[in-house]
Amino acid sequence: MTLSIRNIIPILKAQFQGDREVAIIDSVSIDSRSLQNGENTLFFALIGPNHDGHEYLSELLEQGVFNFVVQQVPDALVGKANFLIVENSLEALQTFAAKYRSNFTFPIIGITGSNGKTIVKEWLNFLLSPDYNIIRSPKSYNSQVGVPLSVLGINEKHNLGIFEAGISTVDEMVHLEKIIRPTIGILTNIGSAHDEGFHDAGEKIKEKLKLFPSVDVLILNKNRTIEAFLSPKVKTFTWSSDDGKADVFVMANEKPDQTELRITYQKQCFKVVIPFSDQASIENAIHCLMLMLYLQYDEAVIQARMQQLYPVEMRLKVKNGIHNTRIIDDSYSSDFQSLKIALDFLESQKQYKKKTLILSDIFQSGLSNDELYAQVSFLIVTNQINRVIAIGPTISGYQRKFPNGMAFPTTQAFLDVMDTIPFANETVLIKGARHFHFEEIVTALEEKTHETVLEINLNAISHNLNFYKSKLQPDTKLMVMVKAFSYGNGGYEIAKLLAHHKVDYLGVAFADEGIALKQAGIELPIMVMNPESTSYQSLIQHGLEPEIYSLKGLNAFVKLAEEKRLKHFPIHIKLDTGMHRLGFMEADMPQLIARLQQTQAVEVKSILSHLAASDSMAFVDFTLDQIKLYKTLSEQLMEALQIQPIRHILNTSGISNFGQAQFDMVRLGIGLYGVSNDEDEQKLLEQVATLKSIISQIRVIETGESVGYSRRFMAERLTRVATVPIGYADGISRHWGNGHGYVTIKNKKAPILGSVCMDMLMVDVTDIDCKEGNEVIIFGKDPSVMHMAKVLGTIPYEIMTSISQRVKRIFYRE
Incomplete structure (x- = not known):
């Protein structure tokens, strides 16, 4: 993006106050705290129910930002900067993004639904990236603010876009549709998320469908209720597992760690294996398969690529590392837009002045390598990164562009010598494309603690x-x-x-x-x-x-x-x-x-x-x-x-x-x-903490056998017992045992059997399809700390503050 203020003024229908109409803009910002703000940034001072960007204009001016979109000019700043005065700064941002989008004619995939949007987007990026130069929403940037920021990342080298749109109430999607203007639509699962923003399911469906009035095709699971709200002008490409009238008929044969999909399409049948067996992943994968069919991909290509699908990590995690380090784990993606986000997060969470970045090759930027790594270098310098460890055959060639740069052709080459590289008293951002397996670096640098964690x-x-x-x-x-x-x-x-x-x-x-x-x-x-x-x-x-x-x-x-x-x-x-x-x-x-x-x-x-x-x-x-x-x-x-x-x-x-x-x-x-x-x-607050552990061992006991100290539980049937490595030394009250409390495994309640031990507790998993190593929710959404407090006759404060310091805390941002 390279535009002049003079060209932006009429787009926003703004009143101009300033003396530098020829000022060049190459980036847009809404975050006053970002170190990436500079003289070529156009800052939109957004006003929300809980914040007002106008409060930070003086601070931004001191940082070198000179161009602002505002709803009013503070008296103290009159004559000191370029101000584009508008009635509503959020609407101005959306208008600007919509105008910018109109400069590009390549296909745009628009995804909405209650669940699965981000996963489908990331999987499509993986499946299609060998053939397209893709721009996509970073992370889950799908809101009224996130969508315009995502679209403003398009450049002339891209030839396919994938953007997700999320809404929480009525009259929101119409704004996002104008910005995304999708040519291909995908409607994922419609569930209960954000139900409180709508009168009923019908109102919610109608609002979601407002993303697709002008698409060439809409891909969806065939559903009579949804189709009743669809305009007859919208061409659909449907799939189903029970309706033979769908364009594609899919039968799923689920196995423990994978699913075989039997596809019937245009009188042809073939099989696709995906490495998942849960229903949500199966549905998300089918939406991706449908797009590949629509784009006329060869069956063999579909089979080969979909078998390589992987779990999508949508969170930036903060962890304790070795030698007084803090690890920011973003080890599953490497693109230019998400690098910006990760660097901002690093700045907001850094504990030490020294900052190290471990970065893999960056893909799908739409830029030549020289242009891309010049911009990456600028980002790194702007964010005051002290050391860069570059991993990958391409980025290694640009080692000299990075401060205190080190370069390795592969992840293994770095791991082979990692013990000789000092890591201490610093914050380390680990960011790499999935196939570089940077999770191995995270494991090597992470402080070793037991498997119970409190996620914040x-x-x-x-x-x-x-x-x-x-x-x-x-x-x-x-x-x-x-x-x-x-x-x-x-x-x-x-x-x-x-x-x-x-x-x-x-x-x-x-x-x-x-x-x-x-x-x-x-x-x-x-x-x-x-x-x-x-x-x-x-x-x-x-x-x-x-x-x-x-x-x-x-x-x-x-x-x-x-x-x-x-x-x-x-x-x-x-x-x-x-x-x-x-x-x-x-x-x-x-x-x-x-x-x-x-x-x-x-x-x-x-x-x-x-x-x-x-x-x-x-x-x-x-x-x-x-x-x-x-x-x-x-x-x-x-x-x-x-x-x-x-x-x-x-x-x-x-x-x-x-x-x-x-x-x-x-x-x-x-x-x-x-x-x-x-x-x-x-109901208006969000859950902050989730205490998790795993199943250490599963055993089966006969009728009449007991579990735990003092034989306080006696089996009345053949019982499957799972042991979980958390106990009262970790902060779990002994009063929560003996059938009073429960944990959640595979979304099902598992009652606690017998007494809670110092370091372990045992639960009944007779009716739960689980195995050793599966995740266990001690508290979070269910049971909540409020529910636990009510049962135990105490207050949530006591439960929360009782969690031992030996339980590892992991901080994350969606």
């Missing part, structure tokens, strides 16, 4: 954060609690993401938690909610801000601050308005004021209190009395000291139930991690 969905963290931000007034600050290892989910990684989202404060319980975050490079202000006097020296040394809740604590801290000749060191005064746990009582106010008036060593940065019953509408009057008392006492303190500190009293449930008391800041805790006390609100 960073997208869900961002969603929940934005959900609560949407409840705040524009000028209300936000503190997020990351105490207790971020409620068991992982400290640094969550804190880094929150810094990326520019929250105002982090809250921890004890000094050591805050020190660990500071030492890991977190620069956000951190309040220590429960500081011990023995930690005051360390607090000051590391720039942590203590909550002060007693005269004894205040006197001790002030004495130390004065000895160190500090001036205006920030402290936070805690008032007890009814929780009766910590804090200054109303009777303490005269002494508190007097002591603070006597010193300049400290400064009251904030005044806070804590609500005792904000989650219960049965105690509304009590909570309102707390808020009233807090307001009175905080105003008394402010008037006496002539200060304007930050005031905050609301916790997560307070944000939802007592929004009128936001004051200057609120404190978000358990809600960030996807847990609410309100059933309706719970």
Whole structure:
């Protein structure tokens, strides 16, 4: 893409304010945090329910960005940059992408449905890439923003496009259709995803079909309900396993690790073997097969290529590595668009200043190798990568273009000498095309721990954060609690993401938690909610801000601050308005004021209190009395000291139930991690954590035999027992055993048999078709931590914070 501002103005019907109409644009951005933004970037300041891109224009201007699409120009920036002023910046981005799309006439495949879109897209890319130069949506960029960004990646060398379109409610698909303008349509499975955005299944189907009004052909599983909503003008190419009127009839013979598809098409029959046996993969593979038939591929080619289909990994994972390294695992794809995304993710999650990139040959860029690797080199330099390990016959030839470049012709050549290459105190992004088998590099660099893992969905963290931000007034600050290892989910990684989202404060319980975050490079202000006097020296040394809740604590801290000749060191005064746990009582106010008036060593940065019953509408009057008392006492303190500190009293449930008391800041805790006390609100939050393990061993016991300590389970039938390597030392309550609790295997409940052991538990899999090594869900969607808490008579906090540190945390972004 190379366009001038002068040409873009009429496309957007924008009012221009600036003096450089001839400015050249070669990239588009919506993310102010990307290191890839520069003088040739056109930044669209998008406004959403939880964010406003206009807030970051000054920061972008300092970084060298000069061209902006905005809905209004901030007064402070008038005359300092090029501004294209539009009514709606999102619509402007979509209009721009649609116009750009119109410059290309090659075939475009548009994919939508409830499930399988990304997998079908990736498999089609694999199946067709030997014959086409393909541009496709990176990862699952299928939203109102993701689709235009995907389409803007097209260049003149591409000759086939594959784009997916995802919607969550009505009147969205019409915008995506204008941008994608598919010539070939694929409708995947229609399931329950996003049902809440539609009145009924019919409305959802009609909305999905709005992607296909102008396609040459629509590929779908023959279905009377769907066909009832189809325009007769749309030509279809259908398949079925039970309707002989379909264009292609498919019979599936499922085996343990593969499926044989028997295809009947145009009076010819042939077989195709795919390496999957689950129903979802079979259906996704058939959609791919249908496209190959439509494109008139030879049967032998179809058979050979489909047998090589593979599981698609759609997540960027963050893992602990050897020698104090952090591994970002993106070892299943290597294309230019997804490299940009991975580098942005690296920047948002890097724990160490040193950054290493292990990168394979890049395919299907649509550029010559010289052009491609020049652009890759620019990306790497822009993202301040310290070292590049290039693997592949092509990329190796461009080793000199990369900082501290090393080159290897194959993955094995690198693995053969890896022990001689130092990896320590750095973040390593591993990104490679699938056939390079970079998963072997991940295995070699990954810290070795046992097979139980807690997976943390960073997208869900961002969603929940934005959900609560949407409840705040524009000028209300936000503190997020990351105490207790971020409620068991992982400290640094969550804190880094929150810094990326520019929250105002982090809250921890004890000094050591805050020190660990500071030492890991977190620069956000951190309040220590429960500081011990023995930690005051360390607090000051590391720039942590203590909550002060007693005269004894205040006197001790002030004495130390004065000895160190500090001036205006920030402290936070805690008032007890009814929780009766910590804090200054109303009777303490005269002494508190007097002591603070006597010193300049400290400064009251904030005044806070804590609500005792904000989650219960049965105690509304009590909570309102707390808020009233807090307001009175905080105003008394402010008037006496002539200060304007930050005031905050609301916790997560307070944000939802007592929004009128936001004051200057609120404190978000358990809600960030996807847990609410309100059933309706719970439906709007996303699940953050999934605790997984595997089946270690399966045995069959006879009627009358027992399982576990004290023979607490006695078999009443021939019973198939699976052992799972997780126990109470990992944080699973013993009360969850003996038939009270269950795990999920192959989407079926497996009751826990007998007592939970220290490192293991046993479950009944008599009625589940499973084998050793299969995945086991301990908690996540089912059972949820809310359900577990209800059964155990406790709260989700206890379950989440009980998960042992020996359980490996894996952080990922979809």
